[in-house]
Amino acid sequence: MDPIKTTRKGAILQVTLDRPKANAIDLATSRIMGDVFAAFRDDPELRVAILTGAGEKFFCPGWDLKAAADGDAVDGDYGVGGFGGLQELRGMNKPVIAAVNGIACGGGLELALSADMILAADHATFALPEIRSGTVADAASVKLPKRIPYHIAMELLLTGRWFDAQEAKGWGLVNEIVPASDLMERAWALAATLASGPPLVYAAIKEIVRDAEDAKFQDAMNRITGRQLETVDRLYASQDQLEGARAFAEKRDPVWKGK
Structure with a gap:
């Protein structure tokens, strides 16, 4: 099955991560995502992208540990845009909206941080649990202290604790909290507003x-x-x-x- 689904309407592209059961990202999926976002970047007819996850439970938990156990190297070829196709994609000069529809942890939270705006379903939860598995949330270690207060960012990085959408909004990490049933409608409305701009x-x-x-x-x-x-x-x-x-x-x- 194709792990990435795309929906194109006018100048808007929706990119949906669809890898049951949890939308985790392996090397192959990351490379596909890089190709999708590079194509979006280079298409003059497209102006705004929405990134979301399939289902109601997971946005993305980040790195696919099962794939890693089967031989995917953590320092392998993630593709043109780095992990998840966005974090290191050069010249991405179009707005990207993350519609976080559920759990966003580890590399999934880092992926959301790569967007320009974040909408969160009211049941969404977040964490950077890498500390508990003896590794580093590298992109989050770079980005998070620049997005929210330093001491809060360090607490989240050093403890790996979970926090909900309300706390995320309180720290300015997400733009809006939306009822889960309205999340994609709101994302498309915001995308339409941006697509009408210069x-x-x-x-x-x-x-x-x-x-x-x-x-x-x-x-x-x-x-x-x-x-x-x-x-x-x-x-x-x-x-x-x-x-x-x-x-x-x-x-x-x-x-x-x-x-």
Whole structure:
């Protein structure tokens, strides 16, 4: 069975991880996910992706330990985007929404952290339990202390304890908590809002955020104003840049063409 299901409607792509029983990711699945997200990145007709898991219990528990026991190496070939296809995918300048439909732990939580926005079903739970199996949640160790208060991030990394959607929202880890029955409807509505926006601006925002993550403020601003970032240079020279000003002057909605 294909472990990754895709649904395409207009400018939106839904990517569903579907590996019974728990949606765990092995090397082969990770490579497929990388190919899917790379194709999404490179398709000019697609503007927003939604990532979710099949079923109601698991979003993703991360690394498939059964596959590891059968020979999948933890340092094996995860594919073009790294684990889960997103974490290390270069040039991903389109919005990605994670719709967390259940348990998101270990690499599954790291995968959700690779999205730009996270919606959580009201029964969703989270953890980084790698500490209990004698290994490190590597991507989370990099990302989590930058997303939530340092001491909370360290507590979650060092103890591996579980926390629910309410606590996740309290720390700013998820954007919204949605009744499970409404999760995908809300994800598609949010995706539709994003898909109607200016794609070149989204691309510039994402590149600026990545580029400025470890830069001093003035250095980052100099790179932006000097048009040293490809997406910013493209935006400033685009038809969409003019369209935004014209639509404002003419008191109408802009028509974004992505060029």
